[in-house]
Amino acid sequence: MNQRNSQTKLTTLCIGLAIVATSVAIALGVRGPLPALLPLLVFALLHAFAENQIALLPGELGSSAGVMLCMGAMVVFRGTDSYLGPMLVGVAGGLYLPHLLHGEWRKLLFNSSMFGLASLAGTFVFWAVVGDGEVAPRDLLVASLPAALAYSLVSVVLVSMAVALSTDRLFLSVLSVCGRELLAFYPFALLGVFLGQLYLEYGLVLVPLFVVPILVARQAFSAYVALKDQYESTVRILIGALEAKDPYTAGHAERVATFANYIGIELGIPAGRLERLRLAALMHDVGKLVVPNHLLNKPGKLTAEEFALVRKHEDVSVEILTKIDFLAPVAPSASSEAARLTPVADDRGQPIEPYIVAVADAFDAMTSTRAYRKALSQAVAFRELQQNAGKQFHPRVVDALISALTRRGEIYGQGHEQEIHHEDAPEGTTGSAGLGDLVMESARSELVR
Amino acid sequence: MSNQAGRVAGVCFLSVLVAALAQFNDPGSQWSALVLLGGCVAIGDLLMLRPSGRWPLPLSFVFVMVLVRAANTAEFAIVIASAFALLLVLRPADPLVGRFALTFSRLIGAACALAAYQLVLQAPADTAGIGVVMAALTLAGMVEIGIDDATWMIRKRRLSWAVDGRLADLALIASGVLMSVAYQGVGNANGMGLWAPLLFSIPLLAAWYAYERLDAIKRVHEQTIVALSVLPELAGLTIEGHAERVADLSVALGRELGVDRQDLDYLWNAALLHHIGYLCLDVSEGTDSLSSSEATEKGAEILRQAGHLAPVADLLAADGGGIGGQILRVASTYDELAWGENSGAQAALDALYSGPGFVYDTRVIDALERVVIHNSVPALS
Numbered sequence: 001m002n003q004r005n006s007q008t009k010l011t012t013l014c015i016g017l018a019i020v021a022t023s024v025a026i027a028l029g030v031r032g033p034l035p036a037l038l039p040l041l042v043f044a045l046l047h048a049f050a051e052n053q054i055a056l057l058p059g060e061l062g063s064s065a066g067v068m069l070c071m072g073a074m075v076v077f078r079g080t081d082s083y084l085g086p087m088l089v090g091v092a093g094g095l096y097l098p099h100l101l102h103g104e105w106r107k108l109l110f111n112s113s114m115f116g117l118a119s120l121a122g123t124f125v126f127w128a129v130v131g132d133g134e135v136a137p138r139d140l141l142v143a144s145l146p147a148a149l150a151y152s153l154v155s156v157v158l159v160s161m162a163v164a165l166s167t168d169r170l171f172l173s174v175l176s177v178c179g180r181e182l183l184a185f186y187p188f189a190l191l192g193v194f195l196g197q198l199y200l201e202y203g204l205v206l207v208p209l210f211v212v213p214i215l216v217a218r219q220a221f222s223a224y225v226a227l228k229d230q231y232e233s234t235v236r237i238l239i240g241a242l243e244a245k246d247p248y249t250a251g252h253a254e255r256v257a258t259f260a261n262y263i264g265i266e267l268g269i270p271a272g273r274l275e276r277l278r279l280a281a282l283m284h285d286v287g288k289l290v291v292p293n294h295l296l297n298k299p300g301k302l303t304a305e306e307f308a309l310v311r312k313h314e315d316v317s318v319e320i321l322t323k324i325d326f327l328a329p330v331a332p333s334a335s336s337e338a339a340r341l342t343p344v345a346d347d348r349g350q351p352i353e354p355y356i357v358a359v360a361d362a363f364d365a366m367t368s369t370r371a372y373r374k375a376l377s378q379a380v381a382f383r384e385l386q387q388n389a390g391k392q393f394h395p396r397v398v399d400a401l402i403s404a405l406t407r408r409g410e411i412y413g414q415g416h417e418q419e420i421h422h423e424d425a426p427e428g429t430t431g432s433a434g435l436g437d438l439v440m441e442s443a444r445s446e447l448v449r
Numbered sequence: 450m451s452n453q454a455g456r457v458a459g460v461c462f463l464s465v466l467v468a469a470l471a472q473f474n475d476p477g478s479q480w481s482a483l484v485l486l487g488g489c490v491a492i493g494d495l496l497m498l499r500p501s502g503r504w505p506l507p508l509s510f511v512f513v514m515v516l517v518r519a520a521n522t523a524e525f526a527i528v529i530a531s532a533f534a535l536l537l538v539l540r541p542a543d544p545l546v547g548r549f550a551l552t553f554s555r556l557i558g559a560a561c562a563l564a565a566y567q568l569v570l571q572a573p574a575d576t577a578g579i580g581v582v583m584a585a586l587t588l589a590g591m592v593e594i595g596i597d598d599a600t601w602m603i604r605k606r607r608l609s610w611a612v613d614g615r616l617a618d619l620a621l622i623a624s625g626v627l628m629s630v631a632y633q634g635v636g637n638a639n640g641m642g643l644w645a646p647l648l649f650s651i652p653l654l655a656a657w658y659a660y661e662r663l664d665a666i667k668r669v670h671e672q673t674i675v676a677l678s679v680l681p682e683l684a685g686l687t688i689e690g691h692a693e694r695v696a697d698l699s700v701a702l703g704r705e706l707g708v709d710r711q712d713l714d715y716l717w718n719a720a721l722l723h724h725i726g727y728l729c730l731d732v733s734e735g736t737d738s739l740s741s742s743e744a745t746e747k748g749a750e751i752l753r754q755a756g757h758l759a760p761v762a763d764l765l766a767a768d769g770g771g772i773g774g775q776i777l778r779v780a781s782t783y784d785e786l787a788w789g790e791n792s793g794a795q796a797a798l799d800a801l802y803s804g805p806g807f808v809y810d811t812r813v814i815d816a817l818e819r820v821v822i823h824n825s826v827p828a829l830s
Contacts, residue, residue, distance in 0.1 A: 137639075137641055137642075137644060141644075187648075187651050188651070190648060191648050191649070191651055191652075194631070194641065194644065194645075194648055194649075197641075198627075198631060201634075201638040202579055202630070202635070202638065205579060205580070205583070206627060206630065206631075208623070209623040209624070209626055209627040210623075210627060212619055212620055212623040213620040213621075213623055213624045213649075213652035213653055213656060214652045214655075215620075216616045216617060216619065216620035216652075216656050217620070217652050217653075217655040217656035217659055219616060220500070220656050220659035220660050220663060221655075221659040223659075223663055224659055224662045224663040224666060227663060227666050227667060227670065228666050230670065230755070230757040231666055231669060231670045231673070233754075233755035233756065233757060233758075234670060234673060234674070234755055234757075234758065235673070236754070236755060237751050237752060237754050237755045237758065238677065240751060240754050241725065241728065241729055241751050244729050244751070245728070245729050286677075286680075287683075289680050289684070289728040289729075290680055290683050290684035290685075290728065293729075293730070316680070316683050319679075319683070320676045320677070320679070320680070321676075323672060323675065323676035323679070324669060324672040324673050324676055325668065325669070325672060326665070326668075326669045326672075327669075
C-alpha cells in the first residue's frame with residue numbers, strides 16, 4: 001500500500017517536472033532567440049555522451065563532466081542571449097541509453113527535466129552576475145561560483161525529492177546526504193567555463209583536446225574499479241575455501257568484516273583505513289587453511305599435540321597478512337595473542353585494528369553455533385564482552401560494537417543465527433569464543449587436572 | 450607518499466617565493482609567470498602517470514610544452530635548467546648516477562622539443578594560424594616522449610614499442626597543446642595566463658590519481674596471490690619455495706614457447722595457486738599428493754568461483770589439453786624432481802624425457818631443457 005503510494009507520488013513528480021520543464025522551454029523558444037545549431041549539437045552530444053559513461057564508475061568524475069559541459073554552454077550561448085541553448089544542452093544529459101532501451105520513461109523524463117532546469121538556473125545566475133558586454137577571465141571566474149551553486153542546488157533538491165520518494169526516506173535526511181557533494185565538482189565547473197571561452201575564441205578544434213584527457217582519466221578509473229572487484233572476488237574464493245573446510249564457520253569471515261566495519265565507522269576511522277580493516281577482518285582466519293580438516297571439525301577435546309597444530313594457524317595468518325604491504329601494518333589482527341588487551345597496554349601509537357578484529361571475532365564466535373556448543377544470545381555476548389572489557393578486550397571497541405549494533409537495531413545470536421543450525425552441538429558456557437577461546441578452555445582443563 | 454607531498458609542497462613554496470621576488474624586482478616582465486611554470490615542471494616530474502604496460506610518464510612534459518611557446522630560447526634554457534637542477538636534489542632516494550642520467554635525458558628532451566617547435570614556427574610567430582601552432586606543439590610533445598622512450602630502452606637494454614598504455618601519451622599531448630594555446634592565446638585571442646596550466650591539469654591529475662590507485666590495487670592483488678601460494682608449503686604439503694619457483698619457471702617456459710602476455714599472466718597465477726586445492730582435502734592419510742586429481746579439481750572449482758580466475762582454473766584442470774596446462778604440469782613435476790632429495794637438474798630432465806609422451810608434451814620438455822640449461826633459471830647445486 002505504502003509502496004504503491006510512493007510510486008504514484010514518484011510518477012507524479014516525474015510528470016510534473018517534465019511539464020514544468022517543457023513549458024519553460026517552449027516559453028523561452030517563443031520569446032527569446034533560438035540557439036545557434038552547431039554549438040548546441042556539439043555540447044548536447046558531449047553532455048549525453050558524458051552522462052552515458054557515468055555507469056562505468058561511481059566516482060565524482062561522472063557528474064563532473066556533466067556540470068562542465070553545462071557551464072561551457074552557459075558561456076557559449078551568452079553572446080546570443082539564448083537561454084534555451086544551455087537548457088537544451090542540459091536536457092541532453094538525461095538521455096541515458098539503458099533507460100531508453102528498457103523504456104524507463106519515468107527516469108528519462110526526470111533526468112532530462114532535472115538537468116535542463118538545473119542548467120537553466122545556473123544560466124540565469126551566471127548571466128546576471130557577468131552582465132552585458134565584453135568579459136575578462138576574472139569576470140568568468142567570479143560568476144562561475146554562484147552559477148555552479150545554483151546548478152547544483154536545483155539538481156540536488158530535485159534528486160533528493162526523487163530519492164526520498166523512491167526509498168521512503170525523509171526528504172531532509174536525503175538532502176543532507178546529497179547536499180554534502182554540493183560543491184565537490186566546482187573545479188570541473190570552472191574548467192567548463194573556460195571550455196566555453198575557448199570554444200568562443202577558437203571554435204571546434206580545441207574541444208577534442210579537452211575531451212581526451214578526461215576520457216583517459218575515466219578509462220583509468222574504470223580499470224581501477226574493475227580490478228578492485230577482481231581483488232574482492234579473489235579474497236572471496238579464499239573465504240569460500242575456508243568455509244568448504246569448516247562448514248561451522250560459514251559466513252563467519254563476512255560477519256566479522258561487517259562488525260569490524262561497524263566498529264570502525266563508530267570510532268571514526270577514515271575511509272582508507274576502513275578498507276584495510278575490512279580486508280584484514282575478512283582474511284583474519286586465512287591460516288586455518290593449513291590446519292587438517294579433521295582437527296577443525298573435531299567436536300570433542302583436542303589433545304595437546306593437536307591443539308598446538310590448530311594454534312599454529314594464527315601465526316600463519318599473521319605471516320600471510322604481513323606479506324601483503326597494504327595489510328602488513330594491521331597483520332596482528334589475525335592473532336588473538338597480539339589483539340588481547342593486556343591491562344597495562346594503552347593504545348597510543350598502536351593500531352587499533354587488531355583490537356577491533358578481536359572483538360568482532362569474539363562476538364561472532366559467541367553468537368554462532370560451533371562444533372563444540374550452540375549459539376549464545378546477543379545479550380549474553382554483550383555482557384561477556386563488557387565483563388572482559390579492559391581485561392581481554394579494548395573497552396572503547398566493545399562500547400563501539402554495542403552502540404553500533406543497538407543503533408542499527410541488528411540482533412545476532414541465539415534465535416537469530418543466519419547459518420545452518422547444528423542441532424547436535426552441545427550447549428555452551430559463556431566463555432566459548434571460537435578457536436581463540438580454545439586457549440582458555442585448555443588452560444581451564446589443565447587447571448582442573 | 451607523504452614524503453612526496455612534502456616535496457611537492459616545498460617546490461610550490463619555493464617557486465611562489467621566487468616568483469614574488471621576480472614580480473617585486475620588475476613588475477612588467479613575465480619572469481614571475483615563467484618561474485611558476487618552472488615550478489610546475491618540477492612538480493610534474495615528481496608525479497608520474499603509470500599505466501600498465503608502459504614506462505612511467507612524467508606530467509612535467511605538459512608544462513615543458515607550455516614553455517616552448519611562452520618563453521624565448523634563453524628564458525626556456527634558464528627555467529628548464531633550474532627546474533631539473535632542483536629535481537636533482539629532490540630525488541634523494543635514487544642513486545646519484547641515475548639522477549644525473551635522468552636529468553640529462555630530460556634536458557635533452559626539452560631542448561629537442563624546443564627545437565622541434567621552432568622548426569615549425571620561427572620564434573615569436575604571432576601570425577601563424579591555430580592549426581600550425583597546434584601542429585608545432587604536438588610535434589614538440591611527441592619528440593619529448595620519443596626521447597624519454599629511447600632513454601628507457603637504453604636503460605633497460607630492450608627494444609619495445611608496446612601500444613599498451615599509450616592512451617596516457619594521448620592525454621598528455623592533448624593537455625599540453627590545450628594548455629599552451631590557452632596560456633598564450635593565438636592570433637587575436639587573449640591568453641588565459643596561468644589559469645590555463647592550473648585548470649587544465651585537473652583532468653591529468655585525476656588520471657594520475659586513477660593510475661596510482663590502479664597500480665596500488667594491482668600490487669595488493671599480486672602480493673595476495675603470492676602470499677596464498679605459500680599456504681600449501683606452510684601446511685607441509687609441498688617443498689619450500691615450490692610455488693614461486695614453478696611460477697617463475699612456467700612464465701619462462703611460456704615465453705620460450707611464445708605464449709602471449711595475457712596467457713602468461715594466467716599461467717603465473719595458476720602456477721602460484723596450483724596446490725590450493727590440497728588445502729581443502731585431507732591428505733594426511735598418506736595419499737600420493739602428485740597424482741591426486743581430486744585435489745586439482747577441487748582447486749579449479751575454488752578458483753572458478755571468481756569469474757576473473759576462470760581461465761586460471763582451466764589451466765589447473767586441463768587434462769593434457771592446452772599448452773598452458775602442459776607447461777604447468779611439466780614445471781611442477783620438474784621442480785619437485787629437481788629440488789627433491791638426491792636429485793638435480795639433469796636427473797630431473799632425464800626423468801621427464803623417459804616418461805611416456807602422452808604424459809608430458811615433448812615440446813615443453815625441449816623448451817624446459819633450453820631454459821634450464823642455457824638460461825639456468827633455477828640455480829641448482
